[in-house]
Amino acid sequence: MALPETADYWGSRPPQPLVMPRRRRPLLSADEIRAYGFVAPLVVLEILFVVTPLVIGFYYSLHRVDYFELTSFRGFDNYWRVLTSPMVLASLAATAIFAIGALILTLSVGLSLALYLEQDTRWNIFARAAALVPYVISMLVGSLLLRWIFSTDSGLVAAALGPFGLGDTTILADPTAAMGALIFNAGWRDSAFAMILLLAGLKSIPPQLHAAARVDGASAWYRFRHVTLPLMRIPILIAVVRLLIHFVNVLTFALVLTGGGPNGATQTMGLAMYRLGFLDARIGEANALAILVFLFNIVLIAINVVLFSERRRAAP
Amino acid sequence: MRPDSPGKAAIPLWKRRQRMRALVRRAINLAIALVALFPILWGLSTSFKTTPELATFPPTLLPAHPTLEHYALLFRTGIERYMLNSVFLSAATVIGCLAFGSLAAYAMARVKFRGGNTLLLVIVALMSIPLPSLLVPTFTFLAQLGLLDSLTGLALLYIAYQLPIAVWVLYGYFLTIPIELEHAARVDGYSRFATLRKVILPLSGPGLVAAGLFVVTFAWNDFVVAVAMTSSDAVRTLPVAIYGYLGFYGREWGPLTASAILSTIPVIVVFIVFQRFFLGGMTSGGVKS
Amino acid sequence: MTTSVQFRGVTKRFGSAEALSALDLKVEPGEFVSLLGPSGSGKSTTLGLLAGLIEADEGEILIGDRIVNDIGPEGRDIAMVFQNYALYPHMTVFENLAFPLRARGRRRPESEIESRIAAVAHALGLPDLLHRYPRELSGGQQQRVALGRAMIREPKVFLLDEPLSNLDARLRIRMRHDIKALHAAIGSTIIYVTHDQAEALSMSSRIAIFDKGKLQQYASPFEIYNRPANIFVANFVGERETLFLDGAIATDPALCFRCRDEALAIRPGATNLGAVAGRPLKLGLRTEAVELVPADAPAAFPVTVSQIELAGPDIIVYATTGTGIELCCRVPANRPIARGDRLHAALVPEALHLFDPETGAAIALPALENSQGRREPAAAAFAYKDAVQRTA
Numbered sequence: 001m002a003l004p005e006t007a008d009y010w011g012s013r014p015p016q017p018l019v020m021p022r023r024r025r026p027l028l029s030a031d032e033i034r035a036y037g038f039v040a041p042l043v044v045l046e047i048l049f050v051v052t053p054l055v056i057g058f059y060y061s062l063h064r065v066d067y068f069e070l071t072s073f074r075g076f077d078n079y080w081r082v083l084t085s086p087m088v089l090a091s092l093a094a095t096a097i098f099a100i101g102a103l104i105l106t107l108s109v110g111l112s113l114a115l116y117l118e119q120d121t122r123w124n125i126f127a128r129a130a131a132l133v134p135y136v137i138s139m140l141v142g143s144l145l146l147r148w149i150f151s152t153d154s155g156l157v158a159a160a161l162g163p164f165g166l167g168d169t170t171i172l173a174d175p176t177a178a179m180g181a182l183i184f185n186a187g188w189r190d191s192a193f194a195m196i197l198l199l200a201g202l203k204s205i206p207p208q209l210h211a212a213a214r215v216d217g218a219s220a221w222y223r224f225r226h227v228t229l230p231l232m233r234i235p236i237l238i239a240v241v242r243l244l245i246h247f248v249n250v251l252t253f254a255l256v257l258t259g260g261g262p263n264g265a266t267q268t269m270g271l272a273m274y275r276l277g278f279l280d281a282r283i284g285e286a287n288a289l290a291i292l293v294f295l296f297n298i299v300l301i302a303i304n305v306v307l308f309s310e311r312r313r314a315a316p
Numbered sequence: 317m318r319p320d321s322p323g324k325a326a327i328p329l330w331k332r333r334q335r336m337r338a339l340v341r342r343a344i345n346l347a348i349a350l351v352a353l354f355p356i357l358w359g360l361s362t363s364f365k366t367t368p369e370l371a372t373f374p375p376t377l378l379p380a381h382p383t384l385e386h387y388a389l390l391f392r393t394g395i396e397r398y399m400l401n402s403v404f405l406s407a408a409t410v411i412g413c414l415a416f417g418s419l420a421a422y423a424m425a426r427v428k429f430r431g432g433n434t435l436l437l438v439i440v441a442l443m444s445i446p447l448p449s450l451l452v453p454t455f456t457f458l459a460q461l462g463l464l465d466s467l468t469g470l471a472l473l474y475i476a477y478q479l480p481i482a483v484w485v486l487y488g489y490f491l492t493i494p495i496e497l498e499h500a501a502r503v504d505g506y507s508r509f510a511t512l513r514k515v516i517l518p519l520s521g522p523g524l525v526a527a528g529l530f531v532v533t534f535a536w537n538d539f540v541v542a543v544a545m546t547s548s549d550a551v552r553t554l555p556v557a558i559y560g561y562l563g564f565y566g567r568e569w570g571p572l573t574a575s576a577i578l579s580t581i582p583v584i585v586v587f588i589v590f591q592r593f594f595l596g597g598m599t600s601g602g603v604k605s
Numbered sequence: 606m607t608t609s610v611q612f613r614g615v616t617k618r619f620g621s622a623e624a625l626s627a628l629d630l631k632v633e634p635g636e637f638v639s640l641l642g643p644s645g646s647g648k649s650t651t652l653g654l655l656a657g658l659i660e661a662d663e664g665e666i667l668i669g670d671r672i673v674n675d676i677g678p679e680g681r682d683i684a685m686v687f688q689n690y691a692l693y694p695h696m697t698v699f700e701n702l703a704f705p706l707r708a709r710g711r712r713r714p715e716s717e718i719e720s721r722i723a724a725v726a727h728a729l730g731l732p733d734l735l736h737r738y739p740r741e742l743s744g745g746q747q748q749r750v751a752l753g754r755a756m757i758r759e760p761k762v763f764l765l766d767e768p769l770s771n772l773d774a775r776l777r778i779r780m781r782h783d784i785k786a787l788h789a790a791i792g793s794t795i796i797y798v799t800h801d802q803a804e805a806l807s808m809s810s811r812i813a814i815f816d817k818g819k820l821q822q823y824a825s826p827f828e829i830y831n832r833p834a835n836i837f838v839a840n841f842v843g844e845r846e847t848l849f850l851d852g853a854i855a856t857d858p859a860l861c862f863r864c865r866d867e868a869l870a871i872r873p874g875a876t877n878l879g880a881v882a883g884r885p886l887k888l889g890l891r892t893e894a895v896e897l898v899p900a901d902a903p904a905a906f907p908v909t910v911s912q913i914e915l916a917g918p919d920i921i922v923y924a925t926t927g928t929g930i931e932l933c934c935r936v937p938a939n940r941p942i943a944r945g946d947r948l949h950a951a952l953v954p955e956a957l958h959l960f961d962p963e964t965g966a967a968i969a970l971p972a973l974e975n976s977q978g979r980r981e982p983a984a985a986a987f988a989y990k991d992a993v994q995r996t997a
Binding site for chain 2: 031032034035036038039041042043045046048049050052053054056057058060113116117123124126127129130131132133134136137138139140141142144145146148149151153154155156158159162188192241242245246248249250251252256270273274276277278283286287289290291293294297300301302304305308309
């Protein structure tokens with residue numbers, strides 16, 4: 001018996017591919033255009049005040065500049081001058097010492113604080129808030145207050161070290177001690193910043209992992225070493241990169257606390273750049289140095305962005 | 317337990333140990349707070365000491381005869397003008413950042429557009445650009461625009477520098493608002509912009525506060541940008557003025573610490589009042605060193 | 606006050622996945638159409654496309670005679686009720702209801718807003734709640750406010766996205782009734798997305814069933830239930846799972862379904878099952894396709910009762926055949942049946958669903974010589990008596 005081979009079953013209509021009108025999306029939908037309008041102020045402001053200065057700075061860095069007049073094209077001569085200038089080279093060394101010292105201090109204090117203050121008890125929240133105060137107040141004011149403490153005028157250092165026979169120590173006049181004070185300044189202000197970054201990482205570790213490790217009989221140190229640290233890899237790297245960017249460039253600490261002294265011992269690169277541009281008015285060379293520093297920063301910023309996307313991938 | 321045993325033995329050993337541990341923890345927490353706050357407290361104490369007392373050795377912990385002379389001196393010489401400049405700048409920066417920031421953050425959180433993901437990464441990059449490295453080029457550029465030494469120029473710079481972080485915080489917050497609310501408003505006849513204004517923003521209080529806090533503390537505290545881009549007295553901000561005092565008063569720490577305290581108090585008050593917003597914004601990743 | 610809605614070859618992709626492929630669907634003015642399907646089937650995508658919340662990749666969407674592809678949701682003159690209600694938490698009930706009337710371009714005078722809100726609030730039993738905030742309302746009250754906010758503008762098309770799924774079971778049945786009454790009262794076109802077939806069957810004039818981004822069948826609830834177009838529809842609709850058996854119809858010695866060395870006798874009836882005898886097919890059996898019959902009935906096969914469930918006035922009897930096929934039928938609860946009883950059963954010819962085992966599509970039966978009964982299957986044989994409800 002021949003059978004109709006269709007799905008047309010008792011009159012109900014299954015979908016049939018009809019003549020399909022082609023309607024493709026326009027290149028930019030109305031919504032997309034609106035979105036571009038919404039982000040336009042952001043994009044314009046950033047291009048105007050972040051990108052353009054760098055471009056102009058680069059242009060200036062290729063010229064001899066006398067009081068903002070471009071007098072002659074110098075090519076990369078300014079770069080050469082900057083890179084062979086004893087002042088800049090000395091500041092490079094100072095920056096390296098400062099950045100590494102401050103990084104080690106800040107990161108270890110920040111990690112200790114984060115681990116110690118992880119639980120949200122009332123006393124911990126209080127201690128966290130107090131630790132954050134140096135970070136939220138003005139960098140200038142913080143350095144000024146520390147300068148008052150370290151200066152011989154206050155008598156605090158003399159009073160504290162007097163019993164050890166070091167009553168006439170002048171911290172800010174001794175190159176090594178001044179660098180120590182500078183590093184302390186950075187640690188005092190930025191440890192809480194590191195703490196916050198790391199605390200966010202710690203809190204994203206599921207507590208069951210620690211519970212499981214405890215049940216398995218792992219000691220506190222073992223849990224830190226084999227559970228916490230591996231899971232904190234990216235937050236720690238992010239903290240390292242961001243602190244490094246900050247320490248390599250910062251100028252306020254040195255400007256206010258030591259003024260770069262004694263004898264240039266604490267003149268970091270940020271401060272050298274400031275000197276060159278705003279005190280010596282050597283705009284061409286200052287721009288060359290700025291571009292060089294910025295190229296270095298770009299590397300760190302790129303690492304930061306990569307780490308950021310990695311963390312987002314890990315925990316969206 | 318015998319009734320005649322001394323009260324102390326009534327507390328079991330483990331409990332005493334526990335209490336001891338809690339006490340030690342509290343002591344450590346206090347010590348942390350003390351180290352962090354000591355320079356500020358010491359500056360506060362100094363600012364109330366008379367000039368002769370400042371020279372005594374060993375230094376006194378608290379002022380023997382508290383005085384307001386240093387504060388009076390600052391106000392006699394017109395520190396309130398610099399404070400007003402800072403207030404104006406802070407307000408302008410907050411308004412600009414929140415207005416432009418919420419527009420951009422909304423588009424990024426809610427509209428699919430080509431380049432949106434790239435923009436997000438660019439914003440992360442912008443947030444980590446260190447300002448000192450921009451000073452000289454920006455100075456060069458502003459000189460050409462004729463915006464040097466003006467509050468307008470400074471406000472524009474502040475907005476540009478803080479916009480990425482404002483966008484970042486608001487973007488994170490907008491993502492937490494249920495998308496159906498927005499769909500409902502759109503179906504109810506509201507455009508994207510009207511939806512943002514009537515539905516999203518009224519529900520974004522905590523996000524706006526968090527973003528505003530970052531921006532306002534930056535604008536109030538900033539020293540490097542202001543000192544590089546301004547020179548005349550009329551547009552001097554409070555931090556620049558304080559730096560000026562450092563050169564002017566030299567070793568007269570009375571007025572110096574008083575000015576430091578004047579700058580710090582508003583920040584600490586805001587910080588205490590809005591603490592939870594600060595931390596909320598910071599743990600979302602939007603922190604600038 | 607009412608209008609048609611049409612999809613013409615509409616496709617939507619998310620990345621490389623096709624969420625909806627070449628949808629053709631026309632909803633007549635005043636219809637109540639349910640979009641039914643499991644999650645990820647494309648029904649919510651369809652609604653989003655119609656609302657303008659999602660943009661189509663291909664094809665045209667029409668509301669009335671107007672192609673609306675390029676018009677945003679604010680310009681489409683639609684109203685929508687969301688699954689989680691989407692009440693604005695920072696506005697009172699009154700402000701929520703007023704919100705659509707204060708939109709730019711459709712702003713109404715405040716006096717009119719007030720009188721309309723009063724009317725809607727009265728209709729939905731909300732007058733005492735107008736000054737409360739959404740968080741102060743129960744789930745059912747929030748649901749009513751969401752409905753009210755959609756009604757207030759008297760839109761031409763009403764979209765409802767699983768509006769009842771957050772309510773408890775009883776309230777859900779009550780709201781079904783209320784929504785249907787609402788539809789009768791306002792007469793707007795309603796598009797209703799749900800994954801609950803009971804909601805779709807009880808309220809709609811037509812149901813569009815989706816699976817894997819494709820429209821499977823678009824017909825009245827009666828047809829959907831009684832004449833499923835393919836295996837997916839047969840299985841998706843119905844209170845419990847449909848039993849599918851592979852085999853063939855045989856007419857020798859009597860009409861029966863042969864599968865697994867067993868002949869399941871089919872009671873005589875007004876169908877032309879003999880026409881497909883011998884062809885391999887898949888047989889779909891719901892509870893109403895199996896009957897318990899006396900042992901001396903002309904068509905009967907022996908079964909053993911394996912389990913009994915009480916279902917309101919009826920009991921559901923699970924009965925196992927000689928080769929272990931577990932059939933399922935519904936009998937009045939007053940019949941004394943116990944586990945282990947040996948009874949006899951027969952298949953009901955009008956309730957059998959035949960599908961092609963390869964394509965899964967339903968197999969049509971040629972007309973009986975007297976052309977009686979096929980077009981009008983004995984509807985009375987089905988427990989489901991709801992008539993076709995096109996209101997168009």
